[in-house]
Amino acid sequence: MMSVNNGLFQIEYQNLSNYIRKRGIESLCAEEFRKLDNNCSRVHYLLDLHQKITSHVSTAVSKTCKNLKTAESLKTEGNKFFQKQEHYKALEKYNKAILLAPTCDSKGLLGVLFANRSAVLFSMSKYSQCLVNIELALVHGYPQDTKYKLLIRRAKCYQFTASEKEFQDSLDAATSSLASANLSNKVCANWSEELLKLSHAPLKSDDACDESLKQVNQEFPSLSANAGVAENEEFGRYIHAERDIEAGSTVLVEMPYCSVTMPMYFLTHCSHCQARADTTTYPCVGCADVIYCSQNCQQKSWQQYHQYECDYILKLRDVNVNMGHLAVRTALKAGYDLLKGISDGSTKITTKHPYESQDYLNVFNLEGHESERSSKDLFWRAYACVILAQMCDTVTWSHGSDDAKLVLATFSLHHMQLMPCNAHEISELVYDVKHPYKSETIEIGGGIYPTLSLFNHSCDPVVVRTFSRGNTCVMKALSPIGKDEQVYDNYGVLYAVHDQVERQRKVQGQYYFQCLCTPCTQMWPEYPNLSYDEEPMYKCVSCQTFITSADEMLCDNCDASFDKVTVDNQLAKAKQTLDKHLSSLFCENLSLMTRYSLKDKVRTFETYSQLVNTLVFRPYKSLNDCQEALKHLYGLLGNCTTVN
Numbered sequence: 001m002m003s004v005n006n007g008l009f010q011i012e013y014q015n016l017s018n019y020i021r022k023r024g025i026e027s028l029c030a031e032e033f034r035k036l037d038n039n040c041s042r043v044h045y046l047l048d049l050h051q052k053i054t055s056h057v058s059t060a061v062s063k064t065c066k067n068l069k070t071a072e073s074l075k076t077e078g079n080k081f082f083q084k085q086e087h088y089k090a091l092e093k094y095n096k097a098i099l100l101a102p103t104c105d106s107k108g109l110l111g112v113l114f115a116n117r118s119a120v121l122f123s124m125s126k127y128s129q130c131l132v133n134i135e136l137a138l139v140h141g142y143p144q145d146t147k148y149k150l151l152i153r154r155a156k157c158y159q160f161t162a163s164e165k166e167f168q169d170s171l172d173a174a175t176s177s178l179a180s181a182n183l184s185n186k187v188c189a190n191w192s193e194e195l196l197k198l199s200h201a202p203l204k205s206d207d208a209c210d211e212s213l214k215q216v217n218q219e220f221p222s223l224s225a226n227a228g229v230a231e232n233e234e235f236g237r238y239i240h241a242e243r244d245i246e247a248g249s250t251v252l253v254e255m256p257y258c259s260v261t262m263p264m265y266f267l268t269h270c271s272h273c274q275a276r277a278d279t280t281t282y283p284c285v286g287c288a289d290v291i292y293c294s295q296n297c298q299q300k301s302w303q304q305y306h307q308y309e310c311d312y313i314l315k316l317r318d319v320n321v322n323m324g325h326l327a328v329r330t331a332l333k334a335g336y337d338l339l340k341g342i343s344d345g346s347t348k349i350t351t352k353h354p355y356e357s358q359d360y361l362n363v364f365n366l367e368g369h370e371s372e373r374s375s376k377d378l379f380w381r382a383y384a385c386v387i388l389a390q391m392c393d394t395v396t397w398s399h400g401s402d403d404a405k406l407v408l409a410t411f412s413l414h415h416m417q418l419m420p421c422n423a424h425e426i427s428e429l430v431y432d433v434k435h436p437y438k439s440e441t442i443e444i445g446g447g448i449y450p451t452l453s454l455f456n457h458s459c460d461p462v463v464v465r466t467f468s469r470g471n472t473c474v475m476k477a478l479s480p481i482g483k484d485e486q487v488y489d490n491y492g493v494l495y496a497v498h499d500q501v502e503r504q505r506k507v508q509g510q511y512y513f514q515c516l517c518t519p520c521t522q523m524w525p526e527y528p529n530l531s532y533d534e535e536p537m538y539k540c541v542s543c544q545t546f547i548t549s550a551d552e553m554l555c556d557n558c559d560a561s562f563d564k565v566t567v568d569n570q571l572a573k574a575k576q577t578l579d580k581h582l583s584s585l586f587c588e589n590l591s592l593m594t595r596y597s598l599k600d601k602v603r604t605f606e607t608y609s610q611l612v613n614t615l616v617f618r619p620y621k622s623l624n625d626c627q628e629a630l631k632h633l634y635g636l637l638g639n640c641t642t643v644n
Contacts, residue, residue, distance in 0.1 A: 007320025012050075012387050013380070019053045034375045040343065042382040043409040050386050062315040063287040064100075068109065071101040075113055082120055090120050095267070095281045099288040108141030110283075115142050115150055121279055127157040129279040132294065136282065139295075148177040152194065213253050217242075220355045222254035222451040227487060229355075229454060236367075238456045238486055245481040247613065248606035248630075251463055252475035256447030257363050258305075258330040259426060259471045263317045265444050266290050271306070272297040274426045274445040275470030276641055286310040289317075293470070305332035312391040319391065321384045323423055326446050327415035328388045331408055334360040336398040339411050355451065362450035368417030369512045378417075385412040415448075421511050422453040426471050429635035431642045437586040441635060447471050458488030458517040459495040459503050460524070460618060464631050468638040476634060478627045479613045482544070488517070495519035496527040496624055524619045536616035538567060546617065567615055575622050578608050585629055590636055602633045 020029050029049075036042045078093030094117045101110045118133035134154045142150060151174035158170045215225035223229075226249065228242045245251065261269050270277045271290035275297075282292040285302065287310050292298040302310075309316055309332065316325055331339060338360060341347030349361050356362065370378075389409035398404035426445040432438040452465075452473055462485075463475050481487055491511060493503040500520055507515045518524070538547040540555035540562065547555060553562040581604050590598065608626050616623075 008315065008318045009321045009324070009384055009387050013383060015053050016049060016383060019049075030375065033379055039370075039382070039413045040406070040410045042378060043386060043413055044406060046379075046383050046386045047406065047409070050383070061311045062318075063311055063313050064289050066102045066288060067100045068102055068107075071097040071109060071113070074100070075109070075116065078116060082116070082123075085123070087120050087124050091117065091279060094120065095278060095291075098281050099267070099283045099291065101283070103140075103283070103285050108143060111137045111140040111142035114140060117279075117281075118150070118153060122153055122157065126279060127160045131157045132280045136295070145181060148174060148181050151177045213250060219353050220451055222252055222355075222357055222449075224249065224251050227251050235456055235486070237454050239454055240486050241481045241483050243483050245477050245487075246606075247477050247480050247609040248602065249477045250474060251477055251487060252452060252473065254357050254449050254451050254473045256426075256449050256471050256473070257357055257360065258326065258333050259445055259447030260326045260329055261290075261445045262443065266317070269444050270294075270297050270470055272301040273470035274447075274467075276428065276639070284310065287313055289313050305329050308332050308393045308397045309391070311393060316388070316391045319384070319387055321388070323416060323419045323446065324384055324388050324412075326423060326448065327385065327412045327419060328392065328408065330360075330363065330415050330448060331411040332392065332397060334363075334411070336401065336404065336407060339407050340401075340403075343407060343410065357450050359450070363418075363448055364414070366418045366422045366448075366450065366453055368414065369421065370417055372512050373417065378413075381416040382409075382413050385409040385416060388412055419448065423448050424452060424465070424473065426467050426473075426639075427635075428467070428639040428641060429632075431590070431636065431640055433589055433642050433644050436588070436590065439632070444639075445471065447473075449473055452489075455487060455489035457491040457507060457511070457515065459490070459493060459498075459515060459519040460517065461488050461490035461494075463487060463489055464627075464634060465489070466631075466634040466638040470639065474634075474638060476630075478630060479609050479623070495524050495619075499526060519619075527621070527624055530619055530621040530624070532621050534621075536571070536620055538562065538564070538616055539614065541567075541614070544614070571612065571615060574608055574611055577604070578622060578626060581605065582625060582629060585632065590633075598633060598637055602630065602637070605630045605633065 020026055033042065033045060036045060074093045074097035078090045078097065081087075081090035081093060094113055098110065098113050098117070101113060103110060114133045114137035118130045118137060121127075121130040121133060131154060134150050134157070137150055138147070151170065155170040155174050158166055213224050217223040217225050217228060220227075220229055223239070224245075226241060226243055226245050227239055229237055230240050231237045239251075259272075259274055261271050261274050265274075266289060267281075268276065268278045269291075270293040271284075272292055275293045277291050277293035280293050282294055282298050284290050284292070284298065284306065286307075290306075290313060292301065309329070316328075319325075338347060342349060342364065349364055351362065351365055352359060386405075386409050389405045389412065392408065394404035394408055398407070401407075423446050425443045426447055427441050428444050429441050430439060452475070455463075455475075462477060462479050462481050464478050466474050466476070468474055475489070477487075491507060493506045495503070498506075500523060503520065504515055507513060539545070540547055540558060540560055542560035543555065543558040545555065545557040547562055553564055554560075555562060581601065585601075590601075593601075605626050609623065609630070612620070612623055612626070
């Protein structure tokens with residue numbers, strides 16, 4: 001079911017319901033709507049009804065406008081907090097000021113604000129973020145007479161983040177700027193001495209994490225070469241292993257076709273890529289209600305969709321329909337001409353290869369279960385899309401075409417149907433430094449990933465999704481996957497924490513299928529009902545089939561001998577190592593570790609998973625422990641913010 005909360009849509013829907021009820025046409029409307037057999041006719045029907053009621057939806061601008069005076073006042077407050085070394089309070093004031101500062105003003109306020117924020121970030125040892133803000137200051141009118149201060153700060157940052165050549169080039173630029181500055185001999189000498197000390201300082205490294213595929217599937221570039229796509233009548237399209245995949249291997253790296261940030265994170269995370277941006281806030285040129293992590297994201301957002309939603313962004317937020325903003329934004333990005341071509345039949349909607357994530361047709365072709373939805377469900381969704389289409393500048397989007405709202409609402413309705421089954425949450429790990437066991441993963445946004453949507457569900461998945469650099473989805477193998485085996489993801493219900501009845505209800509209600517995975521058909525017990533002392537179900541080391549009688553030490557399938565003592569010793573030794581690392585996992589301050597040392601910890605758990613999965617079958621309690629540890633560590637290496 002579509003989630004509808006208190007908001008503008010709820011008001012509009014109630015208005016429509018009252019209009020229908022007062023005129024005694026409930027049965028008539030229900031019957032007429034039930035006969036409609038396509039999204040265009042459903043939207044057209046509700047557009048006509050909407051025009052007959054007193055609507056609270058207006059075309060009035062609904063955004064927070066730029067304000068130079070308020071921005072200057074916030075800068076002054078930020079300066080005071082910085083002088084007192086209250087860094088986070090200073091950042092908060094500078095961030096608000098950056099949002100409100102006009103992008104073009106004679107005082108160059110925006111450039112000064114970026115420079116001030118860079119000073120705070122440098123004091124916090126956030127060198128990469130500091131560099132971003134220095135560059136932003138330089139391109140947004142920072143005064144030339146004090147430019148040398150920024151360049152010296154940049155050189156100091158490059159000690160930690162750049163190669164020796166880049167560091168030396170930054171020193172040369174700072175020296176040149178200082179030489180041309182109009183300074184007294186004494187002041188110039190002091191700065192020159194600082195530059196001299198900097199030139200003799202040792203370079204330091206800042207570990208980076210590059211999540212990328214070493215080899216890609218040429219037909220499906222978001223997949224590893226170890227994975228491929230197959231299709232049959234039972235499973236439809238699905239992902240399978242082209243060759244053996246080891247635990248810890250990266251199976252998929254994919255950016256979404258389109259994504260949105262949840263309203264509560266509008267001013268902390270990038271509106272385009274969902275990366276945390278509270279230290280590198282870059283403003284929208286038209287409103288003060290969303291932020292970006294970079295000029296690149298700001299420009300892409302504006303070109304693709306935000307120019308059509310900017311003036312009404314607060315109302316889009318207030319509509320408050322789950323996945324509604326993502327649905328309409330996806331249509332805006334696709335563009336009027338393409339969508340009109342599809343509706344007119346002039347654009348073919350067959351799947352192309354390579355299967356690109358940024359090809360809208362791959363989004364359009366995802367399953368929405370339209371034929372299985374009730375008339376009531378379609379009615380709600382269609383009317384939500386009518387309201388959402390009112391919240392956008394359809395005139396500019398469609399080059400003034402008369403049917404713009406109809407086209408936008410129609411395709412938004414198509415997206416509203418496919419997204420409950422195909423959209424994925426974008427998450428971030430909030431790591432509690434003092435209480436690591438209280439760390440939690442939060443949902444910061446949602447996106448539509450065409451390749452990720454091809455993975456089928458199991459209540460015992462063999463992969464896990466994490467996110468890095470904002471909305472980049474990284475999928476890793478939690479356990480070894482044999483050649484030709486299907487690679488199962490999870491749709492939100494795990495056998496370890498949800499009972500079988502709950503799991504079946506969830507997947508049937510939202511995804512329209514009966515789950516026949518192994519945990520469901522074999523009625524695996526939940527995690528609390530598993531025991532560490534219970535004898536495992538052994539695998540044959542040769543053919544990986546079930547050993548029916550471990551005491552006989554013989555495989556019925558391939559006649560290979562089975563040394564139970566040896567295997568038990570291997571399991572005991574592996575568990576001892578696992579327990580040692582598990583006990584420290586939520587006691588150590590992992591936020592202080594480098595990404596390299598974190599990866600060492602990860603490899604320990606991956607090695608355990610690889611070994612134990614070849615010796616025993618699941619369910620096996622220690623394997624559950626191992627998988628949860630891996631999920632936590634992968635989260636630390638991806639989107640992660642720390643709290644004290």
